[in-house]
Amino acid sequence: MLTEVIATRYVTPLREGGSLPGIVEADDLGTYVMKFTGAGQGRKSLVAEVLCGRLAQELGLRVPELVRMQLDPVIGLGEPDEEVQELLKASGGLNLGMDFLPGSLGFDPLAYRVDAAEAGRVVxxxxxxxxxxxxxxxPNLLVWHGDLWLIDHGASMIWHHNWPTAEAAAARPYDASDHALAPFGPDVAAAAARLAPRVTPELLAACAADVPDEWLVDEPGFTAPGEVRAAYVRLLTQRAASVHERVTLGPPTADGPSRAPGWLTDWKESAR
Structure with missing residues (x-):
């Protein structure tokens, strides 16, 4: 189970994120990026953050440490920004914290090279x-102490917003043409050979167990949090076996990024 801490001070909002996460201090003297249940995306974005973040960690990808974070809405009373005040008031109770990486830099493909193996694992x-x-x-990627770190998984598993169509949605291909690491010739087949066998029902169940019950209750079509967890496990298990066969890597969109070191001039060659 994730460690639980108590938010003691709201420091500043991070306005780059659509859900208005904030930097907060906690009673363990740590500093965290806090994601709120009262944000527009609601609790399902936090479910995705926990399940996907924990799975990434178990697969050896770098994701900031996750914690359960208790918030007393009274913290928001002294905030001058009304939007922040309302968000804190709407998010009393259990929220999600991610370890703040001081001095980290946003990923720039012109400044940081990623080898094909690591790019393949992320894709x-x-x-x-x-x-x-x-x-x-x-990109939702950071560079910290020379390493690549993955952040912000709240928009993942979009199929869980409509469970009756989840099976069909989860079976769809994945277009990686505009992926932040597409310029580095990601070796997706090698990544699948290495990682897919590790995505077992047991591993997924352990990751899903870290999602708090209160974020899974009252889910339409389910009678208990355990049933919701089982649905995530089933879909991700099915997808892990063959998703690499449905990854497409075509030309980037017309308004694509500047070419990073290693950008393949013939995109068709990169898809072979």
């Missing part, structure tokens, strides 16, 4: 979870 993982939010427009 394969994003295909597995259906992550639509790691494009060159918004």
């Amino acid at each position: 394969w993982f994003d295909a597995l979870i259906g992550n639509v939010d790691r494009s060159w427009r918004n």
